[in-house]
Amino acid sequence: MRDLGVGFGYLLAGQRWVARHGRAYGFGLLPGLITLLLYAAALTALALWGEDAVGWATPFADGWPSPWLGLFRGFLTAVLFALGLLLAVVTFTAVTLLIGQPFYEALSEQVDRDVSPDGTAPESGxxxxxELWISARDSLRVVVRAALWGVLLFALGFLPVVGQTVIPVIGFFVTGFFLTEELAAVALQRRDVDLRARLALLRSRKTLVWGFGTPLGLAFLVPFVAVFLMPGAVAGATLLARDLLGEDTEEPDPHDPQHQQHQQHQQDRQGAADPAAPVSGTGTPRPPR
Known part of the structure; x- marks a missing residue:
């Protein structure tokens, strides 16, 4: 059970990290905002025209007497919207990570450099x-797995008592597992860990994964929260990935002079490699590297 607390600790550590790196946090918000607008538009369209779609798909019920026709199609419309909402929750992270791949890749690398004893970060090359192709392919595979679990749990939800108590709890743990996989994939893909190996690695430390992903999944159910937690979730998942692989991690103290010197060195190196980056707080900001 200790791993549950450790996993939750990584989630908090990721949020603390982005709180200390405002520029990385700001750029990390953009993909989530774009995804949120796309999903809001899709769910709005489903709410407006879902009943019409159900009517088109069930022409055999046109002659049913009242109130059975209304009850039948009303139930199917509610199920359709519930499935759409479930799919949105399950796929939000995958779509956001795909849209924001360059931003989150840079953020994850920066976390690795910040907590690595030698100040280096693995690079995929x-x-x-x-990278986008691999991320999209693996995300689709994960979403299919999560959707199969979702359909199974949805069906089991009709069981008396158990379906209204035990099944929702299992659903949150399943969501937390797949959510953690998507987030940790940003760091693990840079280390050439493929999907099958990632899943095996996560299954070997399920309580650690649940401690990180389950509370995050619960928080993601609150509108707009996912957008603001995503950058910190990527940072925390990078720390979790280092733990899974047994890599040394030193969480930095922002008040430590040695850490401040290391941060200044990283900024000087970034400025030397990227002369177009602003140095005085003016001009167009660039994504963190």
């Missing part, structure tokens, strides 16, 4: 298009 792959071109961006290849």
């Amino acid at each position: 792959l071109p961006l298009w290849r």
Whole structure:
């Protein structure tokens, strides 16, 4: 059970990290905002035209007497919207990570450099298009797995008593597992850990994964919260990935002079490698590297 607390600790540590790095946090918000607008539009369309879609899909019920026709199609409309909402929750992280791949990749690398004893971060060495392709392919596989679990749990939800008590709890743990996989994939893909190996790694420390992903999944149910927690969730998942792989991690103290010197060195190196980056707080900001 200790791992549950450790996993939750990584979630909090990730939020603390982005709180100390406002520029990285600001850029990390953009993909979540874009995804939120897309999903809000899709769910609004489903709410407005879901009844019409159900009517089109059930022409055999056109001659049913009242009130059975209204009850039948009303139930199907509610189920359709519930499934759409479930799919939105399950896929939000995957879509956000895909849209924000360059931002979250840079953020994760920065976390690695910040907590690594030697100040280095693993790099995949792959071109961006290849990373996007791998991320999209693996995310689709994970979403299919999560959707199968969702359908199974939805069906089990009709069982008396158990369906209204035990099944929702199991559902939150399943959501937390797949949510953690999507977030940790940002750091693990840079280390050339493929999907099958990632899933095996996460299953070997399920309580650690649940401690990180389950409370995050619960928080994601609150509107807009997912957008603001995503950057910190990526940072925390990077710390969790280092733990899973047994890598040394030193969580920095922002008041430590040695840490401040290391941060200044990183900024100087970034400025030397990227002369277009602003140095005085003016000009167009660039994503963190």
